[in-house]
Amino acid sequence: MCGILLRFSRSSNVEIDDDYTFQGAKQLVSERGTDYQNLIHISSNNGVSSLYSSVLSIRSPFTQQPLQSELYTVQFNGELYNKEIKDKNDGHWILELLHDYNNIFKVIGTLEGEFAYTILVHKEKKIYFGKDQLGKKSLAYAVIDGTLYISSCIPDVPTRTCFHECENLSMYIFDMETSEITISPFKDNEYLPNEYLVSDVRDIGIYQPLISQIVESLTGAVSTRTNNIHTLNPSIAKYAILFSGGIDCSLLASLAATTSYPGATIDLLNVSFYNPRTKTLPENTPDRKLGIQNWENLCRMYPHIRFQFIEVDVTYEEYMEHKEKVKQLIYPNNTEMDLSIAIAFYFASRGKGSSRINADEKIPYESTCKVLLSGLGADELFGGYTRHERFFTPTSNIRKKHNKSTSFETVDANLYHLLQQELQKDLSNLWIRNLSRDDKVIACWSKEVRYPFLDTHFINDATSVPLNLKLHYDPQSGDITRKWILRQVADQLDMGWVSNEAKRAIQFGAKSAKMEAGSGKMKGTDKLT
């Protein structure tokens, strides 16, 4: 993951040494890209822009940042999947597009992938910044006493309350002459993509072609995210999968295996906490047990792939030692639930633990993969949460309110409409609820998380899947199945071993929630102190 930090001050001197906001952010931003770091200053009549970039080089050729030409200076964090890029570096390709199109909106609208950026347009004296359509990366900004800061991380300093996380579907434009920021919504510009819309359709007679389409499109999303990673040592895994053993990440592991060359190594990172309150040992958490079980299934199914199951055990002492740092990183997210989820991703992505050899043996191991795949997004796209199911549960208040019938034979269209609205909200809120938070706790180890379920083409397919194939009910038995279509996908891929698995959310599966004595009654929504 690369890191972005930009400061624009109206003063003609470079005054960053005593600027604790800049220095605090610089420290955090440096951790995101340990391959290369660079600070440059660009003076104009209006003041000085100081741009600090840290690079985690994943794509060849290695490309230094900030990227500069006579007309533009660019900072880029992320990965682009546009086919036209071919063997070029994606950051460099942006610079080329800027020169070809001479239109920032058109350039940003062309980019496909997960990214955040700043673009300084020298002649215009403007700084454009923002994120991809879904907001997969973190990027925040603040104007403090007339000085602009744009940063991948919010520093833990008194001025942190001045920072705002950049929203997705918006481009931000800072005018150096007036110090004003204009927020330009994507919907107002012909070149920029619109919000993804969850279709309201239901019913489809024959769904087999749809399953094949989902397999094809998810396979494409996995392979584009794994095939351009350059590593110097081929015997080391190129990428790892954040692996709970649940259906979403097992599907990714399976598709990764089918698209890898024989002998390839793939690390599966499984995190588990020692929870002193419940006295659960890491080896006994639900995610550890499910993880081992389905690692064994994957090894059986793909003997030509070396799946390494990495057990990341977190002691209570380690949890306490790192907790404050995680709280600082995730700001402005500030609930107990944010912490319990983020700290699980934080340790999982560090990848330090032991590699299991067989049922009784393991050896110390630290995964050095720069790229991590996550199954996040499947629940939001296909209705995987209990609250989605609740619309349909006969005893639930929401169902009673909207549909007097308790029989599934007469399920009211209203309930599906409510589901559609909920899924739409889930997709729209991903950037602030999950993505920007998780990006910060994973990137701090100089690692990059990628989300195949959030691939542009895949989302387009997934949002048009009929609602009754996402959350499925059987009128005879009254059974409700969440992520139904994904379970059919698993069956089609001969993964019957995972298609009926009901997985807990990471904080409960890995036991990172309610770690401390007396926290038993705490709610996820409680604010962190």
Ligand SMILES: Nc1ncnc2c1ncn2[C@@H]1O[C@H](COP(=O)(O)OP(=O)(O)OP(=O)(O)O)[C@@H](O)[C@H]1O
């Ligand atoms: N214990 C864990 N260790 C490592 N990674 C995990 C763990 N739990 C979840 N993840 C990762 O985070 C993603 C989203 O987590 P979430 O809690 O939403 O799980 P999920 O939706 O049930 O997914 P899955 O079915 O893949 O477990 C997972 O797909 C997986 O990549």
Ligand SMILES: NC(=O)CC[C@H](N)C(=O)O
């Ligand atoms: N990690 C990053 O954000 C790096 C940007 C670019 N994809 C590269 O590999 O050079």
